[in-house]
Amino acid sequence: MCDSGSAPMIAPSILSADFANLGAEAEAVAGSGTNRADWLHVDVMDAHFVPNLTLGLPVVESLLKATDIPLDCHLMIEDPGRWAPPYAEAGAYNVTFHAEATDDPVAVARDVRAAGAKAGLSIKPGTPLEPYLQILRDFDTLLIMSVEPGFGGQQFIPEVLAKARAIRKFIDSEDLRLLVEIDGGINADTIEQAAEAGIDCFVAGSAVYGAADPGAAVGALRAQAAAARASAG
Numbered sequence: 035m036c037d038s039g040s041a042p043m044i045a046p047s048i049l050s051a052d053f054a055n056l057g058a059e060a061e062a063v064a065g066s067g068t069n070r071a072d073w074l075h076v077d078v079m080d081a082h083f084v085p086n087l088t089l090g091l092p093v094v095e096s097l098l099k100a101t102d103i104p105l106d107c108h109l110m111i112e113d114p115g116r117w118a119p120p121y122a123e124a125g126a127y128n129v130t131f132h133a134e135a136t137d138d139p140v141a142v143a144r145d146v147r148a149a150g151a152k153a154g155l156s157i158k159p160g161t162p163l164e165p166y167l168q169i170l171r172d173f174d175t176l177l178i179m180s181v182e183p184g185f186g187g188q189q190f191i192p193e194v195l196a197k198a199r200a201i202r203k204f205i206d207s208e209d210l211r212l213l214v215e216i217d218g219g220i221n222a223d224t225i226e227q228a229a230e231a232g233i234d235c236f237v238a239g240s241a242v243y244g245a246a247d248p249g250a251a252v253g254a255l256r257a258q259a260a261a262a263r264a265s266a267g
C-alpha cells in the first residue's frame with residue numbers, strides 16, 4: 035500500500051472535535067474534492083496505557099452509522115490482543131495498536147485482519163523502529179507518533195522524522211505495501227517536513243478542528259503536503 039505516488043492523505047483526529055456533536059463534526063470534513071478527509075482518526079485511550087480517557091467501542095459504533103468516512107482507530111490501550119479485534123468486527127477501516135502494549139504484535143495484527151480491518155502498528159516517539167522492521171509485512175499501516183500519546187494540541191517532535199526517512203527507504207528497498215502515517219502536532223508549520231520525509235497519511239487534530247472551516251483546513255494541509263513532496267522530488 036505504498037502510496038507515495040498518490041495524493042497525501044489527511045486524517046482529522048476527532049480528539050479535537052466537539053464530543054457532544056461527533057456526527058456533525060465528522061460531516062464537517064466529509065465535503066467533496068480536496069476538502070474531504072480520507073480517514074477519520076479516532077483516538078481510543080484507556081487511562082492506563084496513556085494518562086487520559088476518551089471513548090471506546092460504543093462511540094465508534096455510533097460514528098460508523100453517522101459517517102461514510104473510513105474510521106482510522108488509534109488504540110492507545112493496554113491488552114490490544116483482547117480489545118483490538120472488536121473494533122475491526124464493528125467495521126473500522128484501520129485498527130492501529132501500540133507496539134509497546136503487546137508482546138505479540140503479529141498475532142494481534144492477524145486477528146485484526148481476520149476480523150475484516152487493516153492492521154496498523156504504532157510506535158511512540160522514543161521507540162526504535164529496528165526491532166519491528168521484520169514484522170512490517172504483517173501490517174497495512176505504520177503510525178509514527180510525533181508527540182507522546184495521550185493528548186491533542188502538543189508540539190511536534192522533529193526527531194521522529196529520522197524514523198520516517200528510514201522507513202521510507204526500507205519500504206522502497208523491500209517493496210513493502212505499507213502506508214506510513216504520522217500523528218501529533220501536524221499543522222501548517224510542520225506538515226511540509228513530514229511530507230518531505232516520505233509520510234503518506236497525516237493525522238491532524240487541532241489544526242483541523244481548531245480551524246474556522248475544518249474542511250478547508252483539510253484541503254489546505256493536503257495541498258501543502260503535496261507541494262512539499264513534489265519539491266522534495
Ligand SMILES: O=C(CO)[C@@H](O)[C@H](O)COP(=O)(O)O
Pocket residue numbers: 047049050075077108110181182183184185186187188217218219220237238239240241
Ligand atoms: O493520538 C493522538 C494523541 O495521543 C493524536 O491523534 C492527537 O489527537 C493529534 O492531535 P494534534 O496533535 O494534531 O492536535
Ligand SMILES: [Fe+2]
Pocket residue numbers: 047075076077108217237
Ligand atoms: Fe492518534
